[in-house]
Amino acid sequence: MASLAAKKMRMSPKPDTALALYIHIPFCRTKCPYCDFSSYSGLEGLIPRYVEALEAEAAFWARSRGRLPVATIYFGGGTPSLLSGEQVNRILEACRNSFRVAPGAEITLEANPDSAHDALLKHLPSMGVNRRSLGVQSFEPDLLKTLGRLHTAEQARDALWAARRAGFHNINLDLMYGLPGQSLERWRNDLEQALELAPEHISLYPLTLEADTPLGREAASGRLSLPESDLVADMYIAAETVLGQAGYEHYEISNWARPGHRCHHNLFYWQNRPYLGLGASAHSCFQGYRFSNENSPQEYIERLESGLPRALDGGSYPGSVAQVERIDRDTEIAETLILGLRLVEGIELEGFARRFGAEVSSLYPGKVEELIDSGLLEPRGSRLRLTQRGRLLGNEVFMRFLPDSR
Ligand code: SF4
Numbered sequence: 001m002a003s004l005a006a007k008k009m010r011m012s013p014k015p016d017t018a019l020a021l022y023i024h025i026p027f028c029r030t031k032c033p034y035c036d037f038s039s040y041s042g043l044e045g046l047i048p049r050y051v052e053a054l055e056a057e058a059a060f061w062a063r064s065r066g067r068l069p070v071a072t073i074y075f076g077g078g079t080p081s082l083l084s085g086e087q088v089n090r091i092l093e094a095c096r097n098s099f100r101v102a103p104g105a106e107i108t109l110e111a112n113p114d115s116a117h118d119a120l121l122k123h124l125p126s127m128g129v130n131r132r133s134l135g136v137q138s139f140e141p142d143l144l145k146t147l148g149r150l151h152t153a154e155q156a157r158d159a160l161w162a163a164r165r166a167g168f169h170n171i172n173l174d175l176m177y178g179l180p181g182q183s184l185e186r187w188r189n190d191l192e193q194a195l196e197l198a199p200e201h202i203s204l205y206p207l208t209l210e211a212d213t214p215l216g217r218e219a220a221s222g223r224l225s226l227p228e229s230d231l232v233a234d235m236y237i238a239a240e241t242v243l244g245q246a247g248y249e250h251y252e253i254s255n256w257a258r259p260g261h262r263c264h265h266n267l268f269y270w271q272n273r274p275y276l277g278l279g280a281s282a283h284s285c286f287q288g289y290r291f292s293n294e295n296s297p298q299e300y301i302e303r304l305e306s307g308l309p310r311a312l313d314g315g316s317y318p319g320s321v322a323q324v325e326r327i328d329r330d331t332e333i334a335e336t337l338i339l340g341l342r343l344v345e346g347i348e349l350e351g352f353a354r355r356f357g358a359e360v361s362s363l364y365p366g367k368v369e370e371l372i373d374s375g376l377l378e379p380r381g382s383r384l385r386l387t388q389r390g391r392l393l394g395n396e397v398f399m400r401f402l403p404d405s406r
Contacts, residue, residue, distance in 0.1 A: 018071035019286060020268035021099065023054065023091060024279030025080040026297050029115065032148040033214035034207060038281035038295055039078040046297055050279075051087045053304040053320070055094040057278050060309065060318040062098035068276070070099040072265035073107045075129075081111035085123035092127050106264045108133055108172075113151035113159040121166040131263075132163045133172040133203075139193040140186060143179050146215075153193070160197045170261055172201035177239070178232040179207050180224050187235045191242045200261035204239050204254055206232055233392050240388070253342045253391055270343050272336040280320075291317060291324040329356070330403040333363060338398040341377075346385025360384065367400050 027047060028039045061068065073095060075088070083091075088109065095101055108131035109124060124132075138144055139153040151159075156173075163171055173194050177187050194202060207226070209216035218224035227235075240250055248256035252270060255263065268275050274286035280300035283292045291312070294300045303319035310317045312324040327335075333356055340347035353359045361368050368384065371377040376390035376397050390397055 017274055017286075018069040018102065019099075020072045020074070020265050020273070020275040021070045021095060021101075022265075022275060022277040022279075022282055023073065023075045023080075023095075024277060024282040025050075025075060025077040025083060026280045027082050028077070028079045029082070029112075029150055030148065034147060034209060034216070036210040036213050037078070040297060043297055044082060046301060047083065047087065049301045049305070050297060051083075051090055053301045054091050054278050056304040056307075057318045057320060058094040058098035061276070064309070064316050067098060067100045070095065070101045070105065070276075072105055072268065073101065074265040075107075075109040077110055079112050079115055080109050081115040081117070081120060083120065085120050085127075088120070088124065088129070089127050092129075104130075106131055106170075108263070108265060110135065111159065112149075113156040114149075118162055118166075121162055125167045130168070131170040131172070132168045133174065133201075134159050134163070134199075135174045136194070137174060137176045138179065138182075139190050140182075143182060143186075146180055147176070157197060160199065169200070171199045172203060172263070173197065173199045174203045174205065176205050176207055177235040178227055180219075180226055182227060182235075184231065184234055184238060188238055188242065191239060195242070195246050201255070201257045201263060202243060202248060204236075204256070206236070236392060237388075250344050252344060253386075253394055270339045272332070272339050285327070288327055289313070289315065289324055290327055291321050293318075293320045294322045332356075334401050334403050337401045341384075341386055341390075341397065342394070344385065344391075346380065346383045348383055350382055364401060371397060371400065 024038070026039050027044050027050075028041050031039065031041045073092070075083075075091075080088075092107070105128070107127075107129045109129050110133045112135050134156065135149075136156040137147055137149055139156065141153065144152065160171060160173070175190055175194055177190075209219050209226075211217070211220060215224060219226055239256075243256045244250060248258060249262075250256050251262050252266070255266070257263070267273075276284045276286055277293070280293055280297045281295045284290065294303060300320045306319055308319045310319050310321050312321060313326060315324065317324065336352065336355065337347060337360065340352070347360070349360060356363070368377060371390075372379065375387055376393060378385060378387050378390075386394060386397060
């Protein structure tokens with residue numbers, strides 16, 4: 001989205017609109033060979049200074065914009081479970097001092113099963129952390145090995161049970177499909193094993209390999225063979241069936257939840273509502289601007305330690321911010337549509353028209369009808385949504401709504 005053409009039109013700031021607050025913890029024990037996230041191994045020694053930098057960044061926002069309301073907090077990474085209880089507590093205290101965090105706000109902390117230690121876990125509920133997200137990826141030993149994961153299937157089960165014992169009633173499991181050597185049967189087996197653990201939420205991601213990762217290079221050289229795209233599509237369809245039969249609501253392309261357990265934080269992104277990211281490489285989108293922090297944890301820390309703010313595009317930002325982009329109306333329209341269509345219920349057409357003063361069909365003349373005729377979109381009451389085939393071919397649909405294609 002960052003490459004979309006920018007027009008000079010500023011959205012009206014809505015200072016009282018609650019934000020989703022994302023906190024990026026970029027440290028990992030090792031770097032998984034498929035991972036192109038902003039995460040680093042061998043830098044754990046920076047964690048104490050990093051926590052102080054997060055505190056400084058949160059304090060900047062309170063000084064410059066007042067205590068903004070926050071509806072959800074999400075610790076993502078990287079591996080947030082590498083933090084100690086005291087460090088998580090300090091970060092949350094900084095958030096509560098610098099923002100108006102809603103009472104009972106959904107607060108999620110991601111964890112890898114190998115670092116989901118009891119010492120941290122038992123402190124989390126009393127700090128208000130009420131959602132746990134575990135990166136399980138697979139229960140098959142050889143697939144875990146291919147992915148370079150440090151944990152075993154047994155550790156994944158233990159991590160879930162430990163979270164239950166600590167009092168978590170809202171747990172997500174991440175699984176991956178389309179893995180080298182994974183058959184449909186093995187994928188079904190992974191799904192069944194996940195269901196035996198009865199998590200409230202399940203996220204499923206296809207393996208997508210970037211060229212600059214070790215597994216990406218192996219695939220490009222032919223040393224690693226990935227399942228055919230038809231098999232990957234069959235895995236997705238199998239998941240829809242298996243999880244649907246088990247009582248999970250499919251509410252977003254990659255996400256399923258027991259009733260009442262959708263991820264409120266991620267709904268902010270899909271509904272194109274404002275969010276603020278703290279930490280190295282964290283992205284933010286609010287008050288008509290999108291901006292992101294320095295990628296390097298060292299650079300992020302040093303810029304905040306300097307105490308100097310940055311003046312960018314006429315606004316004042318923490319020193320850690322590397323770039324700022326104004327969001328023009330065409331971009332906001334396209335993103336609202338594309339992100340909203342990721343939700344299985346799709347977009348609410350009247351709400352969309354109220355937000356932008358025009359109906360989707362008049363903003364994209366002929367396109368919606370064309371996509372309905374080709375079986376990728378379907379009207380459903382007052383909503384417009386992807387069909388099952390559309391969910392499999394989501395990118396083809398989304399490209400049609402980019403501003404340049406209007
Ligand atoms: S644990 Fe997650 S963030 Fe860290 S390297 Fe592996 S996939 Fe990337």
